[in-house]
Amino acid sequence: MNKNYSICFISFFFLFFFMLINFFGVIYFIMNDINLFLEWEIISFNSMNIVMSILLDWMSLLFMMFVTLISSSVIYYSKSYMKSELNLNRFILLVLLFVFSMILLIISPNMISIFLGWDGLGLVSYCLIIFYQNIKSYNAGMLTALSNRIGDVMILLLISWMMNYGSWNYIFYMNFMFSDYSMQFVGLLVILAAMTKSAQIPFSSWLPAAMAAPTPVSALVHSSTLVTAGIYLLIRFNDLLVNLFFFKFLLLISGMTMFMAGVCANYEYDLKKIIALSTLSQLGLMMSILSMGFKDLAFFHLLTHAMFKALLFMCAGMIIHMMNDNQDIRMMGGISLYIPLTSLCLNISNLALCGIPFLAGFYSKDLILEMVSMSNLNLLIFYLYYISTGLTMFYTIRLLMYLMVNDYNLLCIYNLYDEDYIMLKSMFMLLFMSLISGSFLSWMIFSYPYMIYLPMNMKMMVIYVMMLGFLLGYLVSITNIYSINKFIMTYNLSLFLTVMWFMPSLSTYGMNYNFLSFSNNLVKNIDMGWSELLESYGIINIIKYYSVISYIYQMNNFKVYLFSFILWVMIFIVMIML
Template sequence: MIKFNFYVVWFFMMLLISMISFYFGMIFNLLNYSLIIEVSLLNLNSVNLSYVLLFDFISMMFMSVVLFISSMVILYSYSYMGGISNSSLRFLFLVILFVLSMILMIMSPNLLSIMLGWDGLGLISYCLVIYYMSNNSYVAGLITCLTNRIGDAGLIICISWMLSYGSWHFIFYKDYFDSYISWLMIMSCFTKSAQIPFSCWLPAAMAAPTPVSALVHSSTLVTAGVYLLIRFNNNLFFSNTLLFISLMTMVFSSICANFEFDLKKIIALSTLSQLGLMMVSLLMNMIDLSFFHLLTHAMFKSLLFLCAGIFIFYMNDNQDIRLMGIVCNSMPFTTACFNISTMALCGIPFLSGFYSKDLIVESYLNFNMNTFMFIIMYLSLGLTSSYSIRLCYYSIMHNNKLMSLNLVFDKFSFMKLSIYFLTFFSVFFGCLQMWMINLDLTLIMMPAYIKIMTLLMVMFGFWMGLEMFNLSYLFTNNFYLFNSKMWFLFSHSYFLYNKFYNVSIYSNNYLLMWGEYYGAVGLSYYLMNISLKMQNLINNNIKMFLITFLIWFMFMI
């Protein structure tokens, strides 16, 4: 009997489908071609239940990136999760279900099947976050799941509302949407993409294993909201309030990351900052640039998480950057990959992240922005460089802490192979994508000092990160706790929930009158009585049989 290694089999399958999807995505882009496949599931009189698949450049390219990163994560997980065992196979099939839910959402122009994929992402992410089954995992899983349910509620209302248009195929009605549907959709996507005030679930989801974090925070769960807004692009509107919220998310998450000591939480907060940048470009109607940054960010962010996972794996499961010490001597290859992904995140020229971030910032300057918005955008660029270089100083360049039980060395394994592929794409994917989809044809005219302002802010951020590293212990413990808990954002949410709950209890007295009596309560009362009578009749079936026999006998006579 041949025994298959399921990790390797699924790695090759996803990689092959990813390459095919990339090839067709390029052809669709070249020919400006879209393909809609409708499969009829049920035909009953006038009811036609069909399943629709949409193949165009956006869906094929995004599916290609998701499947490529998933294949690398699955290959990485084989070593990270300890080979083949019942527990690791359960983990593997959860990851595969997670990826299939994301693909279901990507390929569908139908809100109902999008809801299936959207809900599947929320449910399976809960199963993955509580994988280690500790108290912290359970709390983090509940925060993740319940916060995402708020977005699900908005999507369900949109589904109900869209019945008035005749079908759920939103792609045909994008020009006719009511503005309220747009607001509902944007709020739903804000919860999935963890914008303020729904930001607290994203760092909490770090309780999941590191391969899951790489998948969730690069190309699947958090980017689902951004992708759905890209699909709804015709009816997005410029709103100063939403733009301000996204800008605040960028700065807020970057400030928190500068005072955080948990390696995975710092990278999670950097994801939140990049999601803010994608939302800013979306809300300013730069749809192509937002999608471009979505793809490039997925590459270098997954690499950053996987390199961090190798550090944690070889350092006795330690995530505190203060206890890591100088790992560049013992793990040079992993450190090099980590630094490449960090530089791509900062927007260092000619790496993958530079092409999308620089283009977004320069296009942002062409809009009618006030000085405050201008300063916030450039401040967020500086803060990104600041926490990135601080992370490198602590984990890679600082003195060795000589902790016992640390088995730190670089050897070839599946983990190293996966980060090798991702490093290649983190360097070249940005320029390849820009040349392939012709985003560099836009001519942006600006003075030289504005042109180099982005690079100057990145360099200023590097210097500020070094100063933050030297001044680390001048702050009190309460200050670090304040930033680690994301400015007690979850507590504020609980306060609002408590207020709304009290108001609903107060109004409950008015709800329990004639509306309830003639509605749900009255209906359940009569149904209960009828069921009790039926039960009573069934229990006395011999009596009933004799009585009915007697009645029919009398009737026949």
Template sequence: MVWKVYMHLVSMLTLGVVSMVCGFIFVSKMLSGVTSVIEWELMTLNSLTVIFVLIFDWISMLFLSFVTLISSSVLYYSGSYMIEDKNFDRFMYLVLAFVMSMAFMVLSPNLISILLGWDGLGLVSYALVIFYQNEKSANAGMLTVLSNRVGDVAILLGIGLMMNLGSWNFMIWGDYLGDEKWLFLKGLMVLAAMTKSAQIPFSAWLPAAMAAPTPVSALVHSSTLVTAGVYLMIRFSSALEASKIQSTLLIISCLTMFMAGLGANFEYDLKKIIALSTLSQLGVMLSILALGFPDLSFFHLLSHALFKALLFMCAGVVIHSVSGYQDIRFMGCLVKFMPMTVSYMVVSNMALCGFPFLAGFYSKDMILEVAFMSWINFIALGLYIFATGLTVSYTMRLVFYSLSGSYNLSSLSNVYDDKVMTNSMGVLGISAVVMGCMLSWMLFPEPYMICMSSMMKSVVLMVSGLGAVLGYLLNMMNSTNVLKSLSYYKYVVMFGSMWFMPFLSTKKISEVSLAKGMMSEKFMDKGWYEYFGGQGVYYIFSKMFVVLNTLQLNNVKVFMKMFIVSVAVVLLVYI
């Protein structure tokens, strides 16, 4: 019992110290411009050398510092959220294993060593998604792990292709890989990033993974696992410059951003709304990276990790207090009962919307201005503008239904601020306010030159204001008549179900693959492959072994017959 009570404290303190150490190393690397590399030669095969590589530069140290900071807060938060769970120790070990896998992935510039962390992330996330061991969790875990296996296969194929270079260190060969003859390899890396970051058509697994405990969502599905694909693309960005694959990645990420924002406006599950919000912000990161600004993508990755983890933790406190409800229609007026949690939730929501001088403002505002200045097509520009308005719209809708609307809770709900959970959110709450400006000072000591017309400059502000007003007023008017949307039922179902992506990712694929697989097994695996394969070879060898066995019995008659036959053959040949 003592171990169960204090394990979250020990984990929090350990990861907090690691975060501080990584922060100090980041400052020293940033000021000196020095990169440290540790190499361990595992084996040599002809001219190929398999090396386990760890790189310590300012990017990896800063990201690792943020990962461990968020992990320490989430582990301390889990001490109250998961304390009554029978498998509390197993949960803590799984989260620590996940943090270790993330560290391996962040510190690896080598495709072979990155696979250790990459596969570790997929395996541990599967174990965390199925943690509650019910049918919904099992289905969500299977969808998660199978979607991510596509990216794992892409990494393995990339390892095979890079054998031609004699090394798997993609940071060394970045400029050389910019040649168009390596387009297939770059396509594989983009595919791997799309599966991990849940871009279209692999978007269905991220909302489904919300079946995991809320602390898992706060850590895994907001700031670490889903950003692994973006981080890989940031490391691979030198090979993507001026490549045909960039325009494809831009369109896919912009569509994902728009689709997720639209779906969040029709969703009623609190955790799925935040998951779709994460999906939308992942589209923002990959789209600006596809435009050729990996530093801006990294900046938004870090600032988004802080306020989105905080938002998930606030959602966990709310769900914990309202007897396990996740439907926002069964909440309301929480500001009177949970002032501390609601304060943190408002701060994280405003940071998500890009409210001036919060963490999200510095990254989102710069990303949108740089995107408007870039040479992008009209479709991508329109998707950027619409996605910005939709972000503010679903945020204000969430605020209305859960925080400021009418009281819809059960009369037996004991709604209050949990002391341990609110204390664990303190560091992230402060970071969501001040860390944006600090990061902008550190990462961009020389400011970007933004040259735009006053109309384009005010587009973001106008769209955000319009989205906020529509998101709040439309839901306020529909709160008395929820079924009003049934007159547009087909459109609501399409937009609310992520353009039927969960249906296509599960039912249709399983039907087609299982039917084809059954035919293949019947006609090939148990048919021609058996006849010409294993069973056929077994039949031939069994007949040959009968002959050999007869010869090995030392039978005089056999030897006499063989002797007579051989003499006859010799006589025939010479006569």
């Protein structure tokens, strides 16, 4: 056990130290307006060069700082959360490999090294999701791996398509080649790859399924690593994509994703799935503001969201741990009386998610919604933004009511204690960042403030929507949501809203049922039918028949020898007589 703990501490201190280096690097780079493009020639043989390129600017350093801060907290948290796990070393090494893949993706200006990081994320996420080895984990892991594989194929196509240009360093071509037809094709491939990694419709079903992973992994995956890789890639390619038609299409898709995730979260009773669907909703928000051309705003929300979402998962993990691994929110209630510090962290991270003023989420979310209100947008997109914001408040208040206010519904409360100081220390580190990171980043990222001029009602629109969401969330949680459904909508429509618009069915049963039933018919009719009768089974019958005859001769039976002796004597006599 001591050896396991030492690996945890070494990993934690290494990542925390790296985070501090990145923090001072970010400040230095922003103050002096520095961008570093480094090329390291690994092999040069005749005319072939293998070169490793690294791009260091304020954006990559800032993102690395957040990734290493969250991953160091997660590893420290895992020391207590996974203490009964025999394979803790393997878990920590997988998490470190995951973080390394993300860092490789962040600092790469080259499509080949981006692909290494991109594929590394997909592979290691599969290993982490199937960490608890059961059938549910295997299914979730396969769904995640195959959904992400589509994005990997897009990146491979993109690499082959960029051979038209002479180099895979995409940053050289973005500013002056965006009118080129080939570059438009590259833009489409980038958008499709980002849609699979960031789980936009129709690839959304893998994200809630990935909840089969241990909770520390969920905290890492859903805050700053796997799901944000697609957003980060689009931020880097934004100058190329901003005039493409596909980007306008992405605005619609991401708006629908945001709305769909918000609605589904209100029908869900699994604590981790509710938080996963809120991640999906926030990813839709980032994608949609990115497709309007505001890459700094998308990056700002990406970082603030990473902080409170990691904290939210850690709190959820602690609650699940204390509830004997039960994730159903209907079983919980009144937990703030027994675990006040965890409840404090959960409430603050939930309120930051809603965008309550002066918490981390407020600075980015409010700015995004005000820029949307100022922009010349389609009314549908405008409504999708504001309804989704109201839905965020809706499912958050419902969650808080079920967890904090309702009566306790589990059998015993002896498990509820709030003294796991290792988990609490890592949570308080992120709690501090959830409080200050919004204002800290708004000063750091934006060198000048956005000038937003709106009428009073438009300015207050966010407050109106949030108050309506608060009221609906309160009403739904004190009554049963399905009793309200009987009056509002039919059962079939509520079923459609509950199961993510049938996306899990379409991406699993819908995709593989026909192939599997066809292969079943092949096995039954050919492998176990004609082929069996004429080849394997038929040959076995013939061999068995002849082997029985041979066996009879080999039994050393006196009767057989006597018969053969008489036979030979008769043949001999006949031969003499002739």
